[in-house]
Amino acid sequence: MSNQNINFSFESGEAKTILYIGNKLSAHGKTPTGVETLGLKLGEFNYRVITTSSKKNKWFRLIDMLFSIIRNRSSVNVVLIDTYSTQNFYYAFLCGLMCRLLGLPYYPILHGGNLFHRVEKSPRMSRLLFKNAKRNIAPSRYMYDFFVKKGFQNTVCIPNYIDLANYPFKERSTVAAKLLWVRSFKEIYHPMMAIAVAHLLKTKGYKVSLCMVGPVIENDTYRKCVELAQTMNIDVRFTGRLSKPEWTALSQEYDVFINTTHVDNFPVSVLEAMALGMPVVSTNVGGIPFFIEHGENGLLCPDSDAATMAQQMIRLIANPILTAQISRAGRLTAEEYDWERIKSKWKGLQV
Known part of the structure; x- marks a missing residue:
């Protein structure tokens, strides 16, 4: 089954302690990741949750994780x-290896739409990491289906979540070309397409405003x-x-x-936008059509x-x-x- 509770099978009388390994880098200006957000949520189940690592240097962070x-x-x-899927895959591989050497059950939590390519690119390392896991936790049905087809039958699906109360709903009906984009400036997220869409709408006579939210990293993308924004005016x-x-406060302006x-896999930013009442226009890739x-x-x-994304925008503008x-x-x-619904899928922790 794709959706089932996680049961860590703690024996009676054992200390119920979870070690959660990931990149705790929000203090260094990075977006909080699962180790910081889900780690806190798991604490609601009255378990001791140890999280690591907040080391900024990549090598020091890996060493901290292993130790x-x-x-x-x-x-x-x-x-x-x-x-x-990127270099952090090697962190997970080495941490999984350490867990196997010490006889500790481990659960990879699968992130990133590009993890599929990593499995294809590094089949041997992927088999060692994922086949030997107690469970692989997929945050979307899309990811779950892929892993099962690859032979990782020890995979379960626990979807990404949001705290709905933090996202006030504002129904949109009459809309203008006021566009909000939220992601990192990386090629796989194709941010330049957002500017191209804005340009197409502008050439068709629409007054356009585009806001792009994401860490400003001085990279090529x-x-x-x-x-491109300067060239297209x-x-x-x-x-x-x-x-x-x-x-989310800024979203009220768009x-x-x-x-x-x-x-893409199951982007939380898209889910958050839907919670806020923003109509979403998205590329039909990866796990997107599994929930849109x-x-x-x-x-x-x-x-x-x-061009088609711009046409869909015009469709929204024309049809309240x-x-x-x-x-x-x-x-x-x-x-x-x-979270109030999704947390039941983690209730197996409460043994």
């Missing part, structure tokens, strides 16, 4: 490992976005990284959320197809009834992923 496993091996019952508001309360990614139904709770377009329907349906979808 945390060794240091806590006698008191820890299970180890949760945030697992990504960010520089290309700035240059699009006034883009680059806010830099904002906290969730900051960008009407439509656009998601332009090449690759075109014309019902969002609008979809092919990957890299700025459809827009209001999508706004309300998006909120209903988001309600399904409220």
